[in-house]
Amino acid sequence: MTILVTGARGSIGRRVLDRLHAAGHTLRASSRTPGELGVPAGVDVAALDLNRPRTFDAALRGADKAFLYAEPEGAKELFAAAARAGVRHVVLLSSSTVGDPGAETDPLALHHAAVEDALAASALSATVLRPGAFAGNAFGWSEAVRSGQPVRLPYARAHTAPVHEDDIADVAVAALGAEAPAGRTLTLTGPRSLSFREQIGILAALLRREIPVHELTRQEAVEQMGRFVPAPVLTSLLDQWAASVDRPVTVTDTVERVTGHPARTFQQWAEDHLGAFAQD
Template sequence: MIVITGATGNVGRTLVRLVSSSGHAVTAVSRGIEPSEVPAGVRAVAADLADPASLRPALDGADALFLLVAGDDPDGIVAEARAAGVHRIVLLSSQGAGTRPDAYAHAARFEDAVTGSGLDWTVLRSGGLASNAYAWVQPIKTARVAPSPFGDVGLPFIDPDDVAATAAAVLTSDAHKGQTYVLTGPALTTPRQRAAAIEAALGEPIRFVEQARDEAYAQMTQFMPAPVAEGTLAILGTPTAEEQQISPDVERILGRPGTPFAEWARRNAPAFR
């Protein structure tokens, strides 16, 4: 059985569907999850990564665990997994854990706990997700504007469905033990270009508005810790060569290129109408 945390999120929802449709028993975990939120045949268990002990019912009988960076006790989560007989952990981390470990110390702690667990492990360091564009849903719906800082700085944002497909391949194979993969999209896109892609998908004009850094920081710290907001803005504004590099790992694992942002925008256009 494979346990998938964050099962109702942008990555987890697709991952649950992919793994369960391939014939594996799946337990889907998130806070407040309902059976109606998962495909038929998938067990839904409510648990909170901030409380490792709450995972015990979900982990009972599990072979593998897909783990998010969430909560403050990665060692406790790993201990619960080990006690339940889990032999493989696939961690969805952040590219920033490798490129900016001080700013992304939380993710780095999870990586240390997983790689030092004595279990089989694989770390997936994801770049920015295309679904971060959901932050534009309300301003696009209400005013047809897309605000963002650093409008002409390109990064290889990745479709969360590609993250899910990569995670599914890793969870269901023995070929990826002890590997750390960097997951990016197939091309650099700027915020201005991503807004234009959503505009094309909607068939309606959208005005891109370049924000001041301080304005963006104030918004980001409403839902993330200040050090993570600082690190994120540093990546968005002054990315390193490594952070702008197109990683080959998605294509190497999936046997196909990653999905362009424009395709993500077409698929998700209804969210912005």
């Protein structure tokens, strides 16, 4: 049995690949630039560009299962190629924004919903993963923290329930297993809702020094973040954060139900990656 892992350079895809490799599965890793993957020995490599459907058939040929990212414009063709290849089960990495209030007008939710709709129309056996905010989003603060500068962000009291990327990968691997839960949508969160200030406070406690916070106005955030975040995505993020100021978000028990272990905390994530925030 061959399992295709797309996005094998990404924070989730690489974790999925490494776990499946350690378990002894036959694997194929794909990327737009496969020569840059650096996969473990014995892992097949294929070129797959989510915006170029002509790359789909070769990458999927002979695959029995697949862990997929997708882009709306190529999703229908990607899932059709998977069906032609005889893929028996797909695990799709989507987003919890699809199930949030106001999803029908949210650009980020609509992006992922279009992919989910294409998957549902394909009749492939599938599990859809909808993670909330990644704990790794905190890397965005690392440069300021390392240099002793204030963390500059809008809506500092906005809540997320940051989910550890290892937990997302663990759930994905379980969903690719022999007892893969077909036809299910799994919403993943961390075990606790935390404001951005609380997350920064956890980092400060581990580093044993104060981390100052400078709260940006929305307009300042647009000007600062708009340099590297596409406008529709930025609007979606700012609206989500504004709506969750002083409002804890709903936490799910999905990670524990699927994997059998409690979801990792943000503190565990911070401990795992503390070196990225430590001063030289």
